[in-house]
Amino acid sequence: MRLEEAGYAGKLLKVLRDRGIEVYDRIRVVKNGFLYEGVLMPKPELSHPSCIILKLDNGYNVGISITSETKIELVAKGRPAKPELPPVPLKIREDLPEVVIIGTGGTIASRVDYKTGAVYPALTARDLYNIVPELSDIARLKMDVLFNIFSEDMTPKRWEAIARTVAKYVEEGVAGVVITHGTDTMGYTAAALSFALQDLPIPVVLVGAQRSSDRPSSDAALNLISAVKIAAQSPIAEVVVVMHGETGDTYCLVHRGTKVRKCHTSRRDAFRSINARPLAKVYKDRIVMLTSSYRRRDPNRQLKLEAKFDEKVQLIKTFPGIDPEIIDFLVDKGYHGIVLEGTGLGHAPEYILPSIKRAIEEGVAVVMTSQCLWGRINMNVYRRGVELLKMGVIPGEDMLPETALVKLMWVLAHTRDLKEVRRLMLTNIAGEINPRTEPLSYPPMEV
Amino acid sequence: MRLEEAGYAGKLLKVLRDRGIEVYDRIRVVKNGFLYEGVLMPKPELSHPSCIILKLDNGYNVGISITSETKIELVAKGRPAKPELPPVPLKIREDLPEVVIIGTGGTIASRVDYKTGAVYPALTARDLYNIVPELSDIARLKMDVLFNIFSEDMTPKRWEAIARTVAKYVEEGVAGVVITHGTDTMGYTAAALSFALQDLPIPVVLVGAQRSSDRPSSDAALNLISAVKIAAQSPIAEVVVVMHGETGDTYCLVHRGTKVRKCHTSRRDAFRSINARPLAKVYKDRIVMLTSSYRRRDPNRQLKLEAKFDEKVQLIKTFPGIDPEIIDFLVDKGYHGIVLEGTGLGHAPEYILPSIKRAIEEGVAVVMTSQCLWGRINMNVYRRGVELLKMGVIPGEDMLPETALVKLMWVLAHTRDLKEVRRLMLTNIAGEINPRTEPLSYPPMEV
Numbered sequence: 001m002r003l004e005e006a007g008y009a010g011k012l013l014k015v016l017r018d019r020g021i022e023v024y025d026r027i028r029v030v031k032n033g034f035l036y037e038g039v040l041m042p043k044p045e046l047s048h049p050s051c052i053i054l055k056l057d058n059g060y061n062v063g064i065s066i067t068s069e070t071k072i073e074l075v076a077k078g079r080p081a082k083p084e085l086p087p088v089p090l091k092i093r094e095d096l097p098e099v100v101i102i103g104t105g106g107t108i109a110s111r112v113d114y115k116t117g118a119v120y121p122a123l124t125a126r127d128l129y130n131i132v133p134e135l136s137d138i139a140r141l142k143m144d145v146l147f148n149i150f151s152e153d154m155t156p157k158r159w160e161a162i163a164r165t166v167a168k169y170v171e172e173g174v175a176g177v178v179i180t181h182g183t184d185t186m187g188y189t190a191a192a193l194s195f196a197l198q199d200l201p202i203p204v205v206l207v208g209a210q211r212s213s214d215r216p217s218s219d220a221a222l223n224l225i226s227a228v229k230i231a232a233q234s235p236i237a238e239v240v241v242v243m244h245g246e247t248g249d250t251y252c253l254v255h256r257g258t259k260v261r262k263c264h265t266s267r268r269d270a271f272r273s274i275n276a277r278p279l280a281k282v283y284k285d286r287i288v289m290l291t292s293s294y295r296r297r298d299p300n301r302q303l304k305l306e307a308k309f310d311e312k313v314q315l316i317k318t319f320p321g322i323d324p325e326i327i328d329f330l331v332d333k334g335y336h337g338i339v340l341e342g343t344g345l346g347h348a349p350e351y352i353l354p355s356i357k358r359a360i361e362e363g364v365a366v367v368m369t370s371q372c373l374w375g376r377i378n379m380n381v382y383r384r385g386v387e388l389l390k391m392g393v394i395p396g397e398d399m400l401p402e403t404a405l406v407k408l409m410w411v412l413a414h415t416r417d418l419k420e421v422r423r424l425m426l427t428n429i430a431g432e433i434n435p436r437t438e439p440l441s442y443p444p445m446e447v
Numbered sequence: 448m449r450l451e452e453a454g455y456a457g458k459l460l461k462v463l464r465d466r467g468i469e470v471y472d473r474i475r476v477v478k479n480g481f482l483y484e485g486v487l488m489p490k491p492e493l494s495h496p497s498c499i500i501l502k503l504d505n506g507y508n509v510g511i512s513i514t515s516e517t518k519i520e521l522v523a524k525g526r527p528a529k530p531e532l533p534p535v536p537l538k539i540r541e542d543l544p545e546v547v548i549i550g551t552g553g554t555i556a557s558r559v560d561y562k563t564g565a566v567y568p569a570l571t572a573r574d575l576y577n578i579v580p581e582l583s584d585i586a587r588l589k590m591d592v593l594f595n596i597f598s599e600d601m602t603p604k605r606w607e608a609i610a611r612t613v614a615k616y617v618e619e620g621v622a623g624v625v626i627t628h629g630t631d632t633m634g635y636t637a638a639a640l641s642f643a644l645q646d647l648p649i650p651v652v653l654v655g656a657q658r659s660s661d662r663p664s665s666d667a668a669l670n671l672i673s674a675v676k677i678a679a680q681s682p683i684a685e686v687v688v689v690m691h692g693e694t695g696d697t698y699c700l701v702h703r704g705t706k707v708r709k710c711h712t713s714r715r716d717a718f719r720s721i722n723a724r725p726l727a728k729v730y731k732d733r734i735v736m737l738t739s740s741y742r743r744r745d746p747n748r749q750l751k752l753e754a755k756f757d758e759k760v761q762l763i764k765t766f767p768g769i770d771p772e773i774i775d776f777l778v779d780k781g782y783h784g785i786v787l788e789g790t791g792l793g794h795a796p797e798y799i800l801p802s803i804k805r806a807i808e809e810g811v812a813v814v815m816t817s818q819c820l821w822g823r824i825n826m827n828v829y830r831r832g833v834e835l836l837k838m839g840v841i842p843g844e845d846m847l848p849e850t851a852l853v854k855l856m857w858v859l860a861h862t863r864d865l866k867e868v869r870r871l872m873l874t875n876i877a878g879e880i881n882p883r884t885e886p887l888s889y890p891p892m893e894v
Contacts (some may be wrong), residue, residue: 018593062827100648150831152794153768188767216845246890253892264889265792265822270894314773317788320601320635320850322527326761330778341764343631383595383638405766405799432820441888442711443718445700 007043012050012066016040024078029064030071034066039078056178079222091331097175097232100137102165103145104158106187107208108220124426132221143173151182151189151208153275156309156409159192163307166204171304176203176231178224183208183262183270186241190257190310191406194239199300205231206257210268219244219268226252226282234287237297238431243270245281254280256294258403258432261373274373275398275441276434309434310412314441315405317371326351327359335386337365337408337418339391341401346370346377347384353391360392365412365421369396369404374442392418396424397433407432454490459497459513462545463487471889476501476511477518483511486525523769523883543587544622544679549603549612550592553629555656555667579668587677598636598655603856605641605754605783610754613644613651617750623650623678627671630655630709630717633688637704638853639756641686641877651686652678653704654881658714659819666691673699673722673729681734683726684744691715692728701727703741703880705850708820721820722845723881724820736888759860760784762852764818771799774806783863784812784855787840789846793824794831807839812859812868816843822890830868839865841872844880854879 003013006023021027021040029036031050037423041061050074051063066072114184134139141425147158149356152157166177175309181189197204209225223272228241232329238255246269255273264270316326330338338359348356360366368377368388376398379385389395396404397424404425428435452459453470468474468487476483476499485501488508498510499519513519582588593612594605612623628636637653644651654674656667659799674689686704693716702720711717726736759782763773777785783808789795795803795813808812815824815835823845836842843851851872858871875882 041611150794150797150829152765152790152831153797155796155821156768157768183793184794185767217801234684262791262819265817265819265820266822267822268888269889269892270819270822278892304674309768311768313768314770315764315766317762319762319849319858320606321603321758323761323777323780325780326776329773330770333770333772343599344629345711347604347631350496350600370712372709372712372717374710374813375714375717377712382597384599402766409768442714443717443892445725445890 014060028078099176099231100142101168101178105149108180121343151184154185160307162214163196167305179206187261194257195410196307202387206241212221237295243271252282253278308413309409313409315339317341324355327355331359339367340404346379367394369401449891473523499739546586546623547589547616548625552596555627555639598631601632607754608641614752625652625678634708639852641704642857643754645751653688656785684742699729700725752829755860756856760856763784774802778806786814786852788818793826814841837869
C-alpha cells in the first residue's frame, strides 16, 4: 500500500518520504521527551492531516500528531499486514437457545479514536457477529445496545437501567443474558446485578475484553464465545463474570458476580475470584463445573427485581495520614453509608475513631472491609477492632470492599434502620459472604 | 490444672464448677447474640474476676466477661496443653555480626489484653529472646524499643522517627537493622523507609507476625530468625520486608520495600511482592537469592537521610458513584497532593474530571495509580486516559497505590514545583518503578 493510499498527504507525506518510510515500516518517533516505536499503519478517513497511526509492540494503536519538533526515523522496512476478513453474513439457527446480548460499551468492541489516537468504544450488533462468527452456532442471538460508555462512567443509576433491561428479557423467556461491559468497573456492576436480580431463573453473564477486537491479540472472541455458551447452556442461574482464565486462548473462568475483581491492568486473565473458587471453566467444546454450590437454572422461578441503589454511600480507604475530616465531610453532606477499606483484620487509625463514632451516632451505617482483599474481617482479635465494634461498625466478613460498597447502597435503598442494615449486611444474600474461606482461593506465589 | 490454680475464683468459679467445666475443656459461650466456642484457658494475673479466656479454633485467644445473662456450657472434656518452656538465658557470642532490633509494636510480640480480651502489643527485649533463643546464634543483638503501637496508628511522623533511629545505628556501624512492626501498615512503612534512607550501606529489614508469639501457631519465630539472618548475613543493602513465603514453616521471602503489600488478613504468607519478584528466599540454614538486581552491601557507602514527608497528601479510590466534592474539599483544605486509585489502566469517571482539573490548576499534584494493583498505568490507550494526561495527571507507572502515596509525600517534602514533582514521580528512586513488568509477578489462579 502506498503512503497516499494509506491516507498520508501534504507536509506529513513529504516528511515520511524524505526518511524513506512506507506503510507497515517499523519507525521511531520522539515527541515531548517520549519515545514511541512501532509499525506505521494506514490512516482512517477522519484522522487529522498531521496525525500518524502507530501500532506499538504491546498491540495497541496510538495516533501521534507530527509537528516540526517531532523526531521521526525509520527503524526497519516492514511487510504488509494480512488483509482483514470481510464481514460474515449472519445465519440464524432456529433450533438453538435464545440469548440476548445487552451492550453497555467497553473494549470488547472498541475501535481506535483517530482524533486523539486513543481507543473509543463503538459497539453495534453487526460488529459482534463480524468479530465472532462462531456465536451463531451456539445461540440465537438478539442484540440490545443499551448504552455505549467507558466503564469508568458506569453509575448506580446505570446499574438500575441494566437490571431493568435484564428483567425485561427474563420476562420474555430468553435462555440466558450476556452483558458486554468495559472491564474497569465490571466487578462493581456484577455485584450490583447480583443484588438487584433476586431469584434469577437463568444465567446473566458479564463479559468484556482487555484488548479491543480489531487487534490480532484480542481476547474478545474467546470471551464472547464462552459467555454466550454459559448463557445458553450452563446450569448456573446467577450473575457471573466470564473472562480468560490464563494468558493463552484455551479457557475462560466463570466468576461469581459478588466475588470477582479486576486484578491486573492489562493481562487477559485479569479477573480473579477473591475468597472463593470460580464456579466453572469454559473450554471451546465444553463447560467444566468446579463446584456444586450454585443456584440452578429453573425457567419457572420468578425473578424479583430489586434494582434500587442509595447513592449516598462512599468508600474510604484508610492509610497512615488519612484525614478524618473526610468522614466528617460526608456526614455533614448527609451521606447514609460509608464503607471503610481498613487495614488487616479490620482496623483504622486511632485518631479517626471520633469521626467514625460521630458518623454512627448521626445514623450513618459504617461497614469495615480490608484493603488486604483476601481473608476475612475479624474485629474480635485486637483492641482496636473491639473498640470499633463497640461503636457499631459493621464487620464486612469476607466481602470485597467493592462488593460491600454496592451491597450497602442496595441495603440502604431498602432500609435506613441501622439494626436492620446490620442484619442485612451480615446476611449472605448473593454469595457475597462465604461461611468459611476456601484455602485454594488465595493464589500461590511463584518463586 | 485446677480452676483455682488457673486463676478462676468467686462467682465465676462457681458457674464453671456447676457446669462441670475445667481448664482446657471445650466450652460454648453465648453473649449478646454472639456465639463463641473454644478451649477454656488459664487466666493471667491481671485479668478481671468475671473474665474467662477462650482459645478459639482459629488460634486466637479471646477474653469474655461473664455476666448473669451469659450462657455458658460444656461441649467436650479436654486435656492439658503442653507446659510452656522456661525463659532461656541469653548467651552473647562476640564473633557474630551486630544487628539492632528496633521495636515499634505489633503482633510479633503481642499478648492478650485481659481487660478487653483482645490482643495488645507488648514488646520488650527480653520477650524477643524468650520467643526465639536461636537468634543469639545468628547475631549479637541490640534492642531499641522505639515505640509500642498498633501498626494502624503508624504515621508519617513516626516513619521519620524510625528513619532517624535507623540512621543512628548505621552511623554506629551495625551489620544490619531489623524493625519489628505490626503487619497492617508494614508495607507503607517499608516504602517510606525506602525513600528516606538513600544510599543505604546495609540491610534494613521489617518483620512482623500474623499470629502473636504466645500462640503455638505463631509465625513469629521463623520470621524473626529469617529477618535477623538477612540483616546479619545477606548481601542486600535495601529496605526489605521478610515474612513467611508459604503457610508451612519452611521459608520466608524477602520483598523489596516499595513493591510489597499485605494481601491477606490472616495467613502467614499474607505479604506479596506486586509487579516484582521477591529478592530472596530464606531457609533456616541458607539464603537463596532470586535476582541479581539489588543494591549490594557496602559498609563504606554513606547513608543520606532524607526523612521528611509532606502530610498534606491523600489517597482517593475511585468507584461508580464517588463524590467529586471530596477532591474539592481536599483542595480547599490546602492539600498539596492527591493519589488517585483509579480503575484499569488509569481511569476515573468523567463527572469527576472538573474537580481533578481544578486541583491541578491550583497547584495540587495528582498521581494516577490502579486499584487493579497488578500491572501498569497506561493512559495513552483510551480517550479518558489521554484527557487526564492532558490535564497534567501524573501516571504512576507500575507503582502500588500505597507506594505512590508515600512517594508523593516524600517528593512534596522536597519540592512543590509541579514539573519537578512530575519528574521525580516518574523517576525510579528506590525500586518502586520497574521498566518492564515481570510476568512471574502475577500469581497464577489455581482451579
